[in-house]
Amino acid sequence: MEVQKEAQRIMTLSVWKMYHSRMQRGGLRLHRSLQLSLVMRSARELYLSAKVEAHEPEVSLQPARSPDPRLHRPREAEAEAARLDGEQPSPEPMDTQEAPRAEEAPPRGGPRPAKVSRKRRSSSLSDGGDVGLVPSKKARLEEEEEEAAASPEVPDRLQPSPAQAEGAFPNLARVLQRRFSGLLNCSPAAPPTAPPACEAKPACRPADNMLNVLVRAVVAF
Amino acid sequence: MNYPDESTYGNKADIISTVEFNHTGELLATGDKGGRVVIFQREQESKNQIHRRGEYNVYSTFQSHEPEFDYLKSLEIEEKINKIRWLPQQNAAYFLLSTNDKTVKLWKVSERDKRPEGYNLKDEEGRLRDPATITTLRVPVLRPMDLMVEATPRRVFANAHTYHINSISVNSDYETYMSADDLRINLWNFEITNQSFNIVDIKPANMEELTEVITAAEFHPHHCNTFVYSSSKGTIRLCDMRASALCDRHTKFFEEPEDPSNRSFFSEIISSISDVKFSHSGRYIMTRDYLTVKVWDLNMENRPIETYQVHDYLRSKLCSLYENDCIFDKFECVWNGSDSVIMTGSYNNFFRMFDRNTKRDVTLEASRENSKPRAILKPRKVCVGGKRRKDEISVDSLDFSKKILHTAWHPSENIIAVAATNNLYIFQDKVN
Numbered sequence: 001m002e003v004q005k006e007a008q009r010i011m012t013l014s015v016w017k018m019y020h021s022r023m024q025r026g027g028l029r030l031h032r033s034l035q036l037s038l039v040m041r042s043a044r045e046l047y048l049s050a051k052v053e054a055h056e057p058e059v060s061l062q063p064a065r066s067p068d069p070r071l072h073r074p075r076e077a078e079a080e081a082a083r084l085d086g087e088q089p090s091p092e093p094m095d096t097q098e099a100p101r102a103e104e105a106p107p108r109g110g111p112r113p114a115k116v117s118r119k120r121r122s123s124s125l126s127d128g129g130d131v132g133l134v135p136s137k138k139a140r141l142e143e144e145e146e147e148a149a150a151s152p153e154v155p156d157r158l159q160p161s162p163a164q165a166e167g168a169f170p171n172l173a174r175v176l177q178r179r180f181s182g183l184l185n186c187s188p189a190a191p192p193t194a195p196p197a198c199e200a201k202p203a204c205r206p207a208d209n210m211l212n213v214l215v216r217a218v219v220a221f
Numbered sequence: 222m223n224y225p226d227e228s229t230y231g232n233k234a235d236i237i238s239t240v241e242f243n244h245t246g247e248l249l250a251t252g253d254k255g256g257r258v259v260i261f262q263r264e265q266e267s268k269n270q271i272h273r274r275g276e277y278n279v280y281s282t283f284q285s286h287e288p289e290f291d292y293l294k295s296l297e298i299e300e301k302i303n304k305i306r307w308l309p310q311q312n313a314a315y316f317l318l319s320t321n322d323k324t325v326k327l328w329k330v331s332e333r334d335k336r337p338e339g340y341n342l343k344d345e346e347g348r349l350r351d352p353a354t355i356t357t358l359r360v361p362v363l364r365p366m367d368l369m370v371e372a373t374p375r376r377v378f379a380n381a382h383t384y385h386i387n388s389i390s391v392n393s394d395y396e397t398y399m400s401a402d403d404l405r406i407n408l409w410n411f412e413i414t415n416q417s418f419n420i421v422d423i424k425p426a427n428m429e430e431l432t433e434v435i436t437a438a439e440f441h442p443h444h445c446n447t448f449v450y451s452s453s454k455g456t457i458r459l460c461d462m463r464a465s466a467l468c469d470r471h472t473k474f475f476e477e478p479e480d481p482s483n484r485s486f487f488s489e490i491i492s493s494i495s496d497v498k499f500s501h502s503g504r505y506i507m508t509r510d511y512l513t514v515k516v517w518d519l520n521m522e523n524r525p526i527e528t529y530q531v532h533d534y535l536r537s538k539l540c541s542l543y544e545n546d547c548i549f550d551k552f553e554c555v556w557n558g559s560d561s562v563i564m565t566g567s568y569n570n571f572f573r574m575f576d577r578n579t580k581r582d583v584t585l586e587a588s589r590e591n592s593k594p595r596a597i598l599k600p601r602k603v604c605v606g607g608k609r610r611k612d613e614i615s616v617d618s619l620d621f622s623k624k625i626l627h628t629a630w631h632p633s634e635n636i637i638a639v640a641a642t643n644n645l646y647i648f649q650d651k652v653n
Contacts, residue, residue: 013543025297026296026298027297031436031453034431034434039486039489039543042486
C-alpha cells in the first residue's frame with residue numbers, strides 16, 4: 001500500500017514536471033522528457049505490480065472482461081491526444097505528420113513492455129475491487145478520486161480536486177486542469193489555464209480512472 | 222592549492238555555463254546563460270613580481286549569442302552558451318567555437334595596437350573631400366594606440382539541428398569539427414557554413430520507440446577519423462569515420478553491466494552519462510554519470526578500468542533529488558595535463574579530485590569565505606552518518622543550489638578553473 005501510494009505520488013509529480021517543462025524557455029527538452037517518462041513508467045509498473053499483489057486473491061473469483069474495448073481504448077486515446085496536440089506547438093519534429101508521435105514518444109519508452117502490460121492488465125484482471133486497472137464508469141472515477149484524496153500520504157498540493165460532473169467523458173485537458181489546478185496555481189510560472197481544450201466527442205470511450213488519465217496526460221505531451 | 226581569483230556577477234544571466242582553457246593555457250574562456258563570452262588572459266610573469274605567478278585578467282568580453290525566436294515552432298531559442306571549444310593557434314589571432322542550443326559560431330579574437338593615421342581623403346569633420354581638391358597622395362602611417370581586443374564572428378553555422386546541441390568538438394585535422402544534439406551528430410568544415418554532413422543519426426523511424434539520446438560527443442585527440450559519443454543509457458560508442466559515411470554502426474561499444482544490488486527506482490536516469498572526455502594520451506575515456514566518474518580503456522569494452530564515487534551518500538536521497546530536479550544536473554569532468562588526476566564537481570560548491578596513481582581523493586570547496594588570497598584550500602569532508610566531527614558537514618546540510626557543473630584544468634600546469642554558479646574561481650598550485 002505504501003509502495004502504491006509512493007508510486008502514485010511519483011507519477012503525479014512526473015506529470016507535473018512534464019507539464020511544467022513545456023513552459024520553460026528553449027522549449028521541450030527531449031532528454032528531460034525521456035527521463036521523466038522513464039520514471040513515470042517505472043512508477044507505473046511498480047504501482048501495477050503492487051496492485052496485482054494486493055488483489056491477487058480476488059482475481060480468480062471474478063470473470064475477466066472482454067479485452068476488445070480496452071484494446072480500442074489506447075488507440076482512441078492516442079487519437080484524442082493527437083487532436084489535442086495538433087492545437088499546440090510541437091517543439092521537436094519539423095513536419096506536422098510526426099507531431100503527435102513525437103509527443104507520444106518520450107513517455108512510451110519501450111513500446112513492447114507498455115503494450116504487453118496494458119494487454120496483460122486488461123485480460124488477466126477484472127473489475128470489482130480492482131479500481132486502478134480496469135475501465136470503469138464515471139462513478140468509479142469519483143470513487144478513485146475520493147480514495148486518492150483521502151490518502152494521507154499525498155501532499156496537499158498534489159491532491160486532485162473532487163470530480164465535477166462534466167458529462168460522461170471529460171476531455172483530457174480539462175481533467176488535467178481539474179486535477180492539477182491547485183498545483184498549477186501555486187507556481188508563478190505556470191499558466192492559469194490548461195492548454196486550449198478541444199471539445200472532443202468520444203462516443204463510447206469509458207471514463208478513465210486516475211492511472212490511465214496520468215498515462216494519457218503523458219501521451220498528450 | 223592557493224591563490225583564488227574570482228570575478229563576481231549578480232544575476233541569472235551571469236550564471237556560468239561553460240569553462241575552457243585554450244591549448245596553451247594562456248587564455249581561459251567562460252560562457253554564460255546570457256549568451257556572453259568572457260576571455261581571461263594570463264599575465265606574463267615578470268622578474269619583479271615572483272610571487273604573482275601569472276594572474277588571469279579579463280582580456281575580452283563579447284556577446285556571442287542573442288535570444289532568438291523560432292516562429293515556425295513558436296519556440297524561444299535560449300542564448301545560453303552550452304559549450305566553448307578553442308582552435309589551436311595558427312597566427313596572431315585566437316579562434317574559438319561557441320554554441321547555444323541551435324547555432325554554432327566561430328569567433329576571431331584579435332589584438333589591435335596600431336592605428337593608421339594620415340589619410341588625406343577626409344576633412345577634419347570626417348566628410349569625404351571632393352576628389353578634385355586632392356592633389357597629393359599621402360600614405361597613412363601606423364601609429365601605436367592603446368591595446369584593443371576585438372572579437373568578430375567569422376562563421377555562423379546555423380539551421381542544422383532540430384534538437385538541442387549538447388557538444389561541439391574540434392577535430393585534430395583542424396579543418397573540421399562536429400556538433401551533437403540529442404539524436405544527431407553533424408560534421409562541419411570550418412570554411413563551409415551552409416552544409417554539414419550528418420554522421421550519426423539515432424532517431425528512430427517511429428518516435429514512439431525512442432529509448433535513448435546522445436548526451437555528449439568528442440573527437441579523438443590524435444586520430445582524426447575516430448570519435449566517441451555517450452548516451453542517456455550509460456553507454457559509449459566509438460566510431461570510425463573511415464568505415465562508412467553514416468556512423469550508425471559503432472566500432473566499439475562500451476557498457477558496464479548493471480549491478481543488481483544498486484538497482485533502484487531511479488537507476489535508469491542516474492546512469493545517463495553527462496560528459497565524456499578523452500585523455501590527453503588518447504588511450505582512455507572518462508565518463509561522468511550522476512554519482513560516479515569512470516575511466517575506460519579503449520581496448521576494453523565490457524567494463525571501466527576505474528570507478529570513482531563522487532558523492533555516493535546521495536544514493537539514498539535520489540527521491541528528494543528527483544523532486545528538486547537536482548537529479549537532472551549534468552556534471553562535467555576533466556583530466557589534468559598528464560592524465561594522472563581527474564576532477565569533477567558536486568554540490569555545496571564542492572569539487573572532487575581523484576589521483577589515479579595513488580588512489581587518493583580530495584574534496585575541496587569553492588567559496589569566498591574559505592578562499593583568501595594565497596591561502597591553502599582545506600580538504601572538506603561530508604559526514605554520512607553517525608557522529609559528525611567538528612569540521613565535517615552532514616548530508617542534510619548540503620546546499621543543493623550551489624552546484625559545480627563546469628570545471629577546467631590548465632593543459633600543462635596545475636591551475637584549475639571552477640565555475641560556481643555565477644562566480645569563477647581560479648586556483649593555482651604552489652610549487653615552490
